[in-house]
Amino acid sequence: MSLVGKKAPLVNAPAVINGEEIQENFSLDQYLGNKYVVFFFYPKDFTFVCPTEIHAFQEKLAEFEKLDVAVVGCSCDTEETHLAWLNVPKDQGGIQGVNYPLVADAAKTVASNFGVLAGEWDYNEEGELEFAGAPVSYRGTFLIDKEGVVRQATVNDLPLGRxxxxxxxxxxxxxxxxxxxxxxxxxxxxxxxxxxxxxxxxxxxxxxx
Incomplete structure (x- = not known):
């Protein structure tokens, strides 16, 4: 079900900001009335396609900022894992130097609410709750206007960089x-x-x- 034309789902989760500081209750609401938001999901820290995308957004960050756009990334990793990856140099596969916020959606609620979680919780034949599918997010990209409305959305499968x-x-x-x-x-x-x-x-x- 598309989110285009609807208010973006609530985001209230930890995030690493400025490449070094953990903020416990990060929300996109801080941008309402002031900035557009490009909110993008990537599958997982310490992987292969993901750092190419994360650095690509960093390389264009000044252009986004000139257009009054805040860039925010998100994956289902913890904030500690984000921080660890941010301390790995780029030439070693890390994302050191990235300074826009990276949201930590370890509970997978943000990815689920945005419709990009690559799996879901379900009960098996024994009545036990288990996760079916990949416990990561697809490569979703959401353009949100200053009123908090999603105006454009694309979702790529895991191997397809945006x-x-x-x-x-x-x-x-x-x-x-x-x-x-x-x-x-x-x-x-x-x-x-x-x-x-x-x-x-x-x-x-x-x-x-």
């Missing part, structure tokens, strides 16, 4: 529509023509492209 440039493009597209009242056609990017959401607007755009 495109951070595409996330940045979607932020720009959302802000363009909010500022100009236009809609963004296929393959729109900053500086390209958008169009009015009318039959004449579509016809005019198609006639020029």
């Amino acid at each position: 495109n951070v440039d595409e996330t940045l493009r979607l932020v720009k597209a959302l802000q363009h529509t909010e500022k100009h009242g236009e809609v963004c056609p296929a393959n729109w990017d900053e500086g390209k023509d958008a169009m009015q959401a009318t039959r004449d607007g579509v016809a005019d755009y198609l006639s020029k492209h």
Whole structure:
């Protein structure tokens, strides 16, 4: 069930902020009215595709911040595991140098509420509660506006790394529509023509492209 167009689920969990400090009750509510949020999930600390994505967001962080966007990562690891990984140098497979918040969803409630948990609790034939599937999150990415509403969401399977440039493009597209009242056609990017959401607007755009 898509979260697009709905209020983002509550986030209240520990997080590591500034790459070194544990905050016990981290919430996305701190950004309401002030910033857009790119909230992304990755499967697990100390893995292989995940650090490439985490560093890719860090490399583009200044561009996101210029657009009034807070970048926040999340996995089902503990805050202590996040902190340990943040102390491993990049050239050794670590994420040292990353300074945006990383939420620790050890209870798996945040991933579950956002619909990206790659498994679920269920009862076996003996009536015992067990976890079926992978106890990690898929690679979900959620673009949340300043009112706390999810405006865009994508979910990748575990082996498929995401495109951070595409996330940045979607932020720009959302802000363009909010500022100009236009809609963004296929393959729109900053500086390209958008169009009015009318039959004449579509016809005019198609006639020029």
